Amino acid sequence: MPKQVDHRERREAIARALWRVVEQRGVAHLSLREVAREAGMSHGQLQHYFASREAMLTFAMDFATEQAASRVDRGLAELGDRPHPRDVLRVMLTGMLPLHPDARATSRMSAAYVLEALHDEHIQARARQGIAQGRTAVEQLVRRAIAEGHIPPDRDPVAETNLLLALTGFTTLIELDVIGPQDTLDAIDLHLDRLFTDSPAR
């Protein structure tokens, strides 16, 4: 195996160990030492891959974002050619929610990262950039759907995009079992039904 690939794979294995620490024991236990123990390596070995807690956390967050993006891409591929924008939005929105075990791991990682971001400028800039990119992608989709007549022309694309982004608020409600997965999907479908003038052909 080429050395570069091996290095990347070890970093991904460490990132997964970090997710497990966050998921099972909480962000309070997120130290290089704790992650090394979970990954089954020594503190020194871990430092060969990550020089600092911040570098490890940032890589683990980037890897979680990549995994979430892959889930969304697989969902979009299943929609076939020329998918209806309502279906595209639904895949993007539900892909961000902890509705499946792997999505739960990345979602908890993301919540921990945002909390770290609040008192670390560098992490904040990265977290902000990632979410702002997602927001831009949703706004482009909304604007195109308005131009193509799928969404009424009198809708404000900025406010509609912001309301769609706010639906990520279901994350906490699902995690704490206040609202179940099916009720979440029902509410999202209701919101999308009111946004679009037409439904996808089935």
Next chain:
Amino acid sequence: MPKQVDHRERREAIARALWRVVEQRGVAHLSLREVAREAGMSHGQLQHYFASREAMLTFAMDFATEQAASRVDRGLAELGDRPHPRDVLRVMLTGMLPLHPDARATSRMSAAYVLEALHDEHIQARARQGIAQGRTAVEQLVRRAIAEGHIPPDRDPVAETNLLLALTGFTTLIELDVIGPQDTLDAIDLHLDRLFTDSPAR
């Protein structure tokens, strides 16, 4: 000063110190020792008020919830007698968002608590109960507004309540400066305008 009041005041001062640790340094630094330092007392003195990290965290969360409820109550009092349900909902929703410095402190406390809840059954039960009570209050308000003709009778009260709760998702978007306070209020007003058939008299 009666001893009971003094004890309560010291506990509130410690809770505020805990909020500052969460806000400025993050939940990773949330230990009895760190909070004692921030509160300007010894570790031993702090233990006189809280026997464990969990007891301290739970009190700090309950106190944050009380403070948030007081903010909402003050907002509701300003609406006068017989307020329109749209105004009541707006006060409740915006009161949960980090739109003011004191609301930001309680909002960050709440985010830290939810993250702790994910790997602690006792904390999870409490966090779930608090949010479920808030959800029930919103659903009662929606059902009454339907019965009184402020919301169309064909609206599903459960799904509408869930969508309203999900708007707390603006919290992260405001904290990371992805969506500004005014854009947040515009989006919430747009959502409420579409929910209600009538507007409050101004």
